[in-house]
Every structure is written in C-alpha cells, then in structure tokens.
Amino acid sequence: MRFELHCILWLGFYSSLASSYVINGQRWPRPETNFVFDLVNTRGQTTSPSGISWNQAFETAMQRWNERTVFRFHSQRGQADPCRDDGKNTVGFRRDDCGFAFGRTTLAITYSSYSRGTLLETDIVFNDNEPWDTYDGPLRFDATDFTRVATHELGHALGLGHEDQIPAIMSSSVDDLILPQKDDIEGVTALYGGQPPLPSACQVQRPLPLNAWVPGRLESADCRRLDIAESVFTSDDSAVDLYTLDLPVAGLIVIRLESDQLDPYLEIRQAGSLLASDDDSGSSTDALIVKHLPAGRYQVVAGSAFRTLQEGDYRLAAQINLGPPNVRLESDWSVTINAVEVGGVSYSAKLAFFVNPQDPHGLYWRLDSYALDPGKLAPGAILLETTDLVFNPVEALGSKFDVILKRYVFSQDPAGWYWKLDQVFERH
Numbered sequence: 357m358r359f360e361l362h363c364i365l366w367l368g369f370y371s372s373l374a375s376s377y378v379i380n381g382q383r384w385p386r387p388e389t390n391f392v393f394d395l396v397n398t399r400g401q402t403t404s405p406s407g408i409s410w411n412q413a414f415e416t417a418m419q420r421w422n423e424r425t426v427f428r429f430h431s432q433r434g435q436a437d438p439c440r441d442d443g444k445n446t447v448g449f450r451r452d453d454c455g456f457a458f459g460r461t462t463l464a465i466t467y468s469s470y471s472r473g474t475l476l477e478t479d480i481v482f483n484d485n486e487p488w489d490t491y492d493g494p495l496r497f498d499a500t501d502f503t504r505v506a507t508h509e510l511g512h513a514l515g516l517g518h519e520d521q522i523p524a525i526m527s528s529s530v531d532d533l534i535l536p537q538k539d540d541i542e543g544v545t546a547l548y549g550g551q552p553p554l555p556s557a558c559q560v561q562r563p564l565p566l567n568a569w570v571p572g573r574l575e576s577a578d579c580r581r582l583d584i585a586e587s588v589f590t591s592d593d594s595a596v597d598l599y600t601l602d603l604p605v606a607g608l609i610v611i612r613l614e615s616d617q618l619d620p621y622l623e624i625r626q627a628g629s630l631l632a633s634d635d636d637s638g639s640s641t642d643a644l645i646v647k648h649l650p651a652g653r654y655q656v657v658a659g660s661a662f663r664t665l666q667e668g669d670y671r672l673a674a675q676i677n678l679g680p681p682n683v684r685l686e687s688d689w690s691v692t693i694n695a696v697e698v699g700g701v702s703y704s705a706k707l708a709f710f711v712n713p714q715d716p717h718g719l720y721w722r723l724d725s726y727a728l729d730p731g732k733l734a735p736g737a738i739l740l741e742t743t744d745l746v747f748n749p750v751e752a753l754g755s756k757f758d759v760i761l762k763r764y765v766f767s768q769d770p771a772g773w774y775w776k777l778d779q780v781f782e783r784h
C-alpha cells in the first residue's frame with residue numbers, strides 16, 4: 357500500500373501546551389533504515405545558496421535523529437527516483453508531486469509504503485517551486501531552511517505523525533525550531549523502545565575554576581538545552597556550555613555570565629534538577645546568581661535566553677573567597693573592607709554601624725569612606741549591580757560569615773549609601 361503523507365508546512369506559531377507525540381501506526385522492523393541519495397535540485401545545483409551541499413544538509417538532518425534517539429538513519433550515495441517504489445528509500449527535488457501539482461502550501465511530501473504496520477519504503481519529495489537554503493535559527497521569509505524540513509520529513513520516515521499541541525519538529529508548520537524536541541524523542545522511544553542517548557556534545561563538562569573569568573562561545577556544535585533539561589522540560593534549541601563547579605565549602609557563591617554578543621542565561625543544576633536560574637540580574641542583559649550552596653559538585657549551564665540558537669562569545673566567573681577574608685567586623689561594629697569589587701574595579705572602604713531611628717532593632721551600616729585601590733582585585737566583597745553588598749566572607753566574632761547586605765534608602769539622607777543586613781550564613 358502506498359501511503360501519502362501530505363506534509364503541509366507554512367509559517368505559524370504554537371498555541372497551547374498539552375497532549376503528546378503522534379504515531380502513524382507504522383514502524384520499521386528494527387530502529388534503522390537506509391537512504392540512497394545524491395541530491396541535485398531541478399536547476400542542477402548541488403549546494404544551497406549558503407554553500408552547504410544538499411547531501412550534507414540531509415545528512416545533518418539524519419544526525420539530528422541519530423544523536424538523540426535510538427533510531428539510526430544510514431546513508432548511501434547513489435541515484436534513485438523518489439517517485440518509484442523500487443525498494444530504495446530516497447529523497448529528491450521536483451517541480452511536481454510525482455506527476456501531480458504540489459499544493460500551494462506544500463513544501464515537501466513523505467511517501468511511505470507499509471504492510472500490516474511495518475514500513476517497507478519511504479521516499480521524500482521536496483517542492484522545488486519554493487526557494488530553499490540552509491541555515492539555523494529563526495525562519496527567514498526569503499527562503500525555507502532545507503535542513504529543518506528534512507529533519508521533519510525524516511520524522512515521518514521513521515513513523516511519526518504531526519504534533520501541533522506542544523513544541524515539536526513534527527509540527528505541521530515549519531517554525532524557528534530546527535531539532536527534534538523532547539516530544540519527538542519520546543515518540544521515537546514509544547515506537548522503538550530503548551533509552552535515548554545523550555548527544556556527545558552534552559557529555560563534555562569543563563571544570564569552572566573559582567575567581568577567574570573563563571571565556572567561552574555558544575555555537576551550533578554545542579549541547580542544546582533540550583538535551584539537558586531533565587526535570588522541568590522546556591523544548592529549546594539554544595546552545596548550552598556545561599561546566600562543573602566544585603565547591604569545597606558551604607558558602608555564598610556569586611556566578612556571572614556576561615556577553616555583548618548574546619543575551620546570557622545562567623543555570624545551576626545538581627543531579628539533573630534545577631537549583632537556580634537567572635536571565636538579567638547583572639548589568640544590561642547579563643545573568644547573575646547569588647546563592648548559598650552546600651559543599652559539593654554542581655553543574656553550571658552557560659546558555660542564552662533565546663529559544664532558538666544564538667551564537668556568540670561570553671565570559672563566566674564564579675566568585676567566592678576561600679583564603680583569608682578581605683572584610684572584617686571591628687569591635688565597634690564598623691566594617692573594614694580591604695578590597696571590594698565594583699564593576700571590575702577594586703576599592704577599599706569603611707562602613708560605619710548605623711542605628712536607624714526608623715528601625716532601631718535592624719542592623720544597618722553606612723558608607724563612611726572609600727578609596728580607589730586598583731592594584732588589589734581580590735575576591736570576597738562585591739557591590740552587585742543591584743547595589744546590594746556581598747561579603748563572601750566577612751570575619752566577625754571569631755568566625756567567618758557569608759553575608760548579603762541589602763541597599764537601604766534612608767529618607768533623612770537620600771544621597772547617603774546605607775545597607776541593611778539581609779542574609780547571614782556561617783562559613784563551615
């Protein structure tokens with residue numbers, strides 16, 4: 357039986373979140389199949405306008421499934437006619453739909469033949485009346501991305517139907533997503549069983565040293581958020597770099613992710629669950645997390661706030677002082693700050709204890725004096741972008757404490773700098 361899957365794709369957006377993958381009811385006897393192809397479009401071109409060969413693009417689409425699911429697409433170079441039942445799976449460009457006119461909104465069609473629920477052959481026909489190119493990220497209006505449509509059609513070829521309820525590459529409308537999403541991956545698992553693999557890019561974790569800026573770059577070859585978000589899943593093509601943070605003490609850590617080329621998004625995870633995340637708490641769209649954590653190993657995820665792939669350079673730092681404190685509480689309750697970081701510049705400062713007449717039981721300090729001290733960029737005291745003060749740690753009463761002081765506006769001295777004690781953790 358020859359079964360035609362009209363794959364009607366046009367620009368559109370997802371609406372609600374619900375439901376799950378759709379299976380056509382047919383599957384290959386084993387989770388693998390072979391495609392024979394050597395792609396040339398109807399104008400005789402072997403490459404897309406951006407210079408990627410159609411063959412390479414189709415293989416990339418195969419890899420997107422191979423990397424994330426138990427299914428394996430194999431490829432073999434050779435000529436074959438996508439309009440013929442010849443025992444070969446293939447893909448080709450055509451100006452007509454195997455003798456018929458393409459529908460006005462049809463970008464590609466996958467034909468499947470099967471017997472009693474077992475797939476025998478699939479052929480994919482691309483509508484070459486449409487402008488095609490190859491690119492990642494947001495969909496362009498001047499040309500459709502061949503690779504993501506090929507990824508979608510290959511989803512039909514392995515047995516998936518359309519899914520329009522939740523984010524999926526198997527959506528009937530082509531959009532900004534380019535990879536099989538969680539729902540698509542679960543659909544393949546439902547068809548073929550087994551445990552989906554973790555893409556190799558997601559198995560690489562760089563150690564994140566403390567108190568140093570680490571340069572990095574988000575790009576296409578990186579792990580993607582959809583591959584690592586295990587607890588609360590958000591379907592997402594965006595690139596992520598994974599770091600291991602070893603915290604030898606329980607302490608207050610300040611983690612920053614900064615970039616002027618992309619919109620940073622930062623996460624701290626442990627054993628697959630999310631402990632903290634931030635988008636824009638730093639300056640501009642930079643991410644900043646201030647969090648007290650027990651000693652242990654953490655995963656720091658450097659990503660972008662975009663749902664699609666956003667490429668660019670960034671820098672990442674985790675700040676906590678494990679050496680002698682740079683901040684001391686004196687016997688008169690004034691605070692001596694040996695070195696405080698303010699936007700990458702070091703100052704020394706003195707805070708005076710302040711009895712607030714409006715809150716006599718609260719603990720307050722007032723900026724007494726400060727001096728630029730550019731030679732001494734040492735960790736342990738940071739004036740955050742929020743103008744809150746972090747001491748990680750301060751030496752006080754014979755112990756060390758990690759402390760957050762919240763900026764306070766004192767109505768009788770609105771130009772003065774005041775802070776109120778907000779959180780205290782004893783350093784062990």
Ligand SMILES: [Ca+2]
Pocket residue numbers: 436437438439440441442443444445446477478479
């Ligand atoms: Ca065929």
Ligand SMILES: [Ca+2]
Pocket residue numbers: 572573574575578596597
């Ligand atoms: Ca990277």
Ligand SMILES: [Ca+2]
Pocket residue numbers: 619620621634635636641642643661
């Ligand atoms: Ca951000």
Ligand SMILES: [Zn+2]
Pocket residue numbers: 362363364508509512518527528
């Ligand atoms: Zn389709």
